[in-house]
Amino acid sequence: MTHGDLVNEVVVALSAGGALAWKNNTGVLRDANGRPVRYGCVGSPDVVACVAGRFVGVECKVGRDRQRTEQRAFADATARAQGVYVLARSVDDVRDALRLEGLTLEAAA
Numbered sequence: 001m002t003h004g005d006l007v008n009e010v011v012v013a014l015s016a017g018g019a020l021a022w023k024n025n026t027g028v029l030r031d032a033n034g035r036p037v038r039y040g041c042v043g044s045p046d047v048v049a050c051v052a053g054r055f056v057g058v059e060c061k062v063g064r065d066r067q068r069t070e071q072r073a074f075a076d077a078t079a080r081a082q083g084v085y086v087l088a089r090s091v092d093d094v095r096d097a098l099r100l101e102g103l104t105l106e107a108a109a
Helices: 002-014 071-081 092-101
Strands: 020-023 027-030 034-037 047-051 054-060 084-089
Touching: 002 020, 002 047, 002 054, 002 092, 027 092, 054 071, 071 084
Parallel strands: 054 084
Antiparallel strands: 020 047, 027 034, 047 054
């Protein structure tokens, strides 16, 4: 499974379960003059969602991929704000983490 496949599966599972979820794009593009333009929040998760009124961020990892320092900082900020941050290698990781928080997905419950 590729990173993109996992991100798509998480968005579909969250959306099918009644959450508002979307892929959170970040990166750099060049403008018409070739200057780099950064977009998105550094360290923010791959998927952002609202589940039963709570902020949920899902950072997807595949293979040997590991969480970066900026991503850990975002996870900590999410916890301080009473949100839910999930480091996921599968859709089941997301479901399990939400269940631990007392949140369920309607279609996955």
